[in-house]
Amino acid sequence: MSQSGPEPLLRELGAWDGELCRRQLPAVLPRLLISLQSEDWTEHIRVFRILTEMFLPHISLADLEQTFFSKVLPKTLQLFDNLMYELSNQAKGLTSQNTELCSTVRNVLQTVVQLLETLTSCVRVVCTLQACVPLESIRTLPSSVLYVIKNSFTHCKLCLRKPILFRNS
Numbered sequence: 074m075s076q077s078g079p080e081p082l083l084r085e086l087g088a089w090d091g092e093l094c095r096r097q098l099p100a101v102l103p104r105l106l107i108s109l110q111s112e113d114w115t116e117h118i119r120v121f122r123i124l125t126e127m128f129l130p131h132i133s134l135a136d137l138e139q140t141f142f143s144k145v146l147p148k149t150l151q152l153f154d155n156l157m158y159e160l161s162n163q164a165k166g167l168t169s170q171n172t173e174l175c176s177t178v179r180n181v182l183q184t185v186v187q188l189l190e191t192l193t194s195c196v197r198v199v200c201t202l203q204a205c206v207p208l209e210s211i212r213t214l215p216s217s218v219l220y221v222i223k224n225s226f227t228h229c230k231l232c233l234r235k236p237i238l239f240r241n242s
Contacts, residue, residue, distance in 0.1 A: 079108040079116065086123055095131040102128060102140070109148040117152050118187045121145065125194045134202060134210050142195075142213040149188065153221055156185050157228050164232070192221060 082104060089097070105128075108120045124145055132141050160181045167174050196218060199211055208215075 079104070079111070079120070083108075083119060083123065086127060089127065091127075091131070094127045098128055098131055106144050106148075109145065114152060114156065114184050117148075118184060118191065121149055121188070122191045122194075125191050125198065129195065129198050134204055134206065137199070137210050138212050142211060142217075146195075146213045146217040149192070150217055150220055153185070153188055153224070156181055156188070157224060160185070161228065161232075189221065192218060 082101070086094075086101070094101075102124075105120050105124055109117055109124075111117050111120075124141070129137075129141055160178065163174060163178050163181065167178060169175075195214060199206055199214060
């Protein structure tokens with residue numbers, strides 16, 4: 074296993090199968106969690122997706138909250154808040170003539186969509202578990218999903234009150 078920064082590790086993980094992910098989970102998970110602290114939104118989403126798709130299915134039901142959700146989701150919610158803030162800030166000056174700003178807003182929106190898709194994958198993994206899932210095993214997941222839904226709708230509602238997209242300036 075690679076010992077340097079996150080990029081070589083992320084590339085290396087692309088070649089791993091499910092069994093190797095299961096075996097290496099205790100060693101790799103702490104390193105990936107550190108990578109979630111990155112200010113780079115793209116890297117954060119990439120790590121979140123890898124954690125969800127490759128490692129989450131191998132965590133036992135009893136360990137889901139302590140090992141995964143309580144560590145990953147708060148950092149992801151912080152990213153969500155940062156994205157919403159950036160979206161609000163950038164959209165204030167958005168005009169149809171400002172193609173660079175339009176591109177920036179589009180990129181932020183695409184990152185939000187990727188975050189939502191990966192959060193949905195977390196829910197999907199839990200829903201595929203064969204056992205009845207006690208709430209204490211996934212305590213952070215429902216509150217995180219509700220937080221994102223509520224704040225997404227609040228953001229949209231506020232934007233509708235103050236139309237900002239494509240003003241003529």
